Structures are given as C-alpha cells and as structure tokens.
Amino acid sequence: MTKRMLMVMTSHDVMGDTGNKTGMWLEEFAAPYYAFKDKGYTITLASPMGGQVPIDPNSLADDAMTENAIRYTKDELARSAMAATIPLEDVRAEEFDAVFYPGGHGPLWDLSDNAHSIKLIEEMIAASKPVCAVCHAPIVLKDVKAPNGEYLVKGKAVTGFSNSEEAAMELTDVVPYLVEDELEKSGGKFEKADDFTVKVCSDGLLVTGQNPPSSRPAADALIALLS
Template identity: 45%
Template sequence: MKKVLFVLPSHDKLGDTGQKTGYWLEEFASPYYEFVDNGYDVVIASPKGGKPPVDPKSLQPENQSESTKRLQNDLVVKQQLENTLILNEISDGEYDTLFLPGGHGPMWDLSQDKDLKRIVESFYNNKKIISAVCHGPAGLLQATDYNGNSILKDKRVTGFTNDEEHTVKLDKTVPFLLEDKMKELGGNFEKTENFKPFIVTDGQIITGQNPASSLLAARRVVEVLK
C-alpha cells in the first residue's frame, strides 16, 4: 500500500484583519478521497499537531463539493483531522509522496517551518513526487537541492496567482505574493484564467493553481505513481 503524507497549516490568523484562516476544505477533501479510493494510506500532519484550523469561508455552502459532503459523514477522516501528527515527529522515509493543500494558512507557517523544509528536501533528494496546490506551494519555498539552489529553480510551476489574490482582496494582507516569490526563486511560473483548473508537472514536482485544481493534482500523482 502506497503512503501519502498530507501537511496542513497550524496558523489560523488572517494577518491583521481579525479574521480566521487555515486550510481550504475542498483542497484537502477531494485529494484525500482520490488517494484513499486508489488504495493509498493517508497520514496527516501539521506543525503543531492536533486539530489544524480550517478556513471558515471554505465551509460556506457555495464552496462545498461531493468530497466535502462525503467528509461530513466520514468518522475516520474526522478523527484524523482531530489528531494530526506533529511535523517534527515525521519520519519522511515512510512515505511515497507528499501533498500540500492550500488555504491562506500555509503563507504564514508552512512557508517558514524548518521541519517541513527538512521533509520537502528529503522527498526531493530521494526523487519522490511532491505536489502542492493553491497556496500549498508556500511550503516548498525554503527547500533547496544539494547545490543550495531552490528546488523550484528552472522548474515549470504554478500556484495562487497575484491576480487571484487581488480578486479576493487579500493581496495587501498576505505576507508576500506567492507568484512573485516563486518567480524570485527562479521558477518558470505558468497560469491560466482566474479560478480555473490548471496543473503543471515538471519532473517530480506537481503544482496546481487554485482550489479548482486540487483534484487534478491528486489524480496526476496517482497516474505518475501507478
């Protein structure tokens, strides 16, 4: 049985807005069930362990899907989400692939977490598939290869775009713009229309642009690892 490690944020404050953030439910739910339905063992971790915060906006009716509705009645995944493992206890050698869902939370903690840096670099250096969607690629920004270069350098990548951030009116709230940061690190950033499904594969790195891209990214991982 193949094993996939999901990493969710522990950060729950949306900058100085007084609002809450976290991971985006659909970006977790659809990939989760894509892996489970294909026979994967899914393990969930977060920087602080325990119950990671979910973005309240992702719970609104207009943001629900078949997968999020399925999750509501799934006691197994609910139990997992109440008791995620602590990142610093993760032995990355146990896993076949890594998946980073988005939501704005990763922009604050996963972008700086040293345990995630260690894990991403280990996956990368051991030629394992790494996938991240929407703001999830923030968790890849610190990682470097054996030569000290960003793992994104000269790679075709995507993520939540500057224009999408502007559209949701959070471009002045986030600590940085993900598209700009990925370009600064040498990534060859690609994108499509706002909020349309779009994924990019370059070697072992698979990235998705936005929430609508999360299922496609997970499907690509499953295809690659067959």
C-alpha cells in the first residue's frame, strides 16, 4: 500500500509589526514534496486556515530557487494543491502514515500554539507514526506532550533554525519565539551545525532539520523511518 503523507504549512503572511511579507519557505516544501511524490506517496496539504498557503517572497528570489523550487513553479497540480489546502481542524491523524511540517517564519505565529496541530502530533506519536519538521517549523513541538505526559522533545536530540541563524537574518527581536530557546525550554537536546549548513536529527519517531538546505535530508530520514 502506498504511504499517506500529510504536509502542514502556515497560513500566516506578515512578519510581526514590520509590514514585510513572510509565509512558507518554498524550498522547504518543494524538496520534501518531490521526495515523497517520487516515492509514490499520496500527499495531502493542510494549513490552519485552509486555502492558499502564503509563500515567503524571499524564497522566490533567484538565489533561493533550487531545482525543486523551480520544478514547483512549473507544476500546475502542485500549485493548485497549494491554493486549496484543507483546514487543519479537518485533519484526522488516523488517515495518515506520517506528517511533515515545512518552515518559513510563518509557523512561529500560527502553528507555535495551535491546538489542532498539537493534538495532531500527539495522536500521530501515540499511534507510532513519525513526525518531521524543518527550520522554523520545529516550533510546533514546543508544547506537544508524549503519551507519558512529559514534553515530547524532553531528552531527545532535536534541531531547528538556530539563534545564530536568526541573528544573521536580523530578526531576533521581530519573531515571537526563537526555535532553539523554546525547544531547550521543553527539555530538548538541541543540536546545530554551522549556520545554513545541513543538520538533521532523527530520534525515535521525531525528525528535525535545521534550515532550508536540511529539508531534503530530513525528508529522506522520514522516508527511511517509513520503510
């Protein structure tokens, strides 16, 4: 039977009080999406609000347009799916084999404290199904509890967009949360590579990636767990 992959993305499109646009980082969706698609997985896209997912305009700049990002721009089916995501509240964990959260700054606002997202992840883990999040998206894990009542990330190797990477973007004082700080507060053993280099942590059912270049390696780690 083909694997059923859920990808959960942000609906948030403004960077704090700056007025600048944000959203999902395209490479962090496109690289995993095509990794899953090329494996024959059935893919469902969801977001807190449903409908069109905002794409961070910075991820459409020439220097950010990877092979997979370019493939997405020419893929009418994928773009149509991105415009018609299902509302997160309508998602049922039992219908999927795994869940993947792409980053971008958007999730720091609308997925960090989202009750539907927390419930989804808790149900996936309780059913022994893997969860993966990359870059800013590991913020979705900060309040998730394991079946034993402890924080899910407690004692686990995790990664995500690091404090030094956020500082390099000059956004430390703009974002509502710093991924590194929040995962450490919840007891996670935060690991990081040099800024903007590949880092993936795979610990039990949890896979996390540090930044955009880590999105395909994180997807590959998730695929390995499913096979």
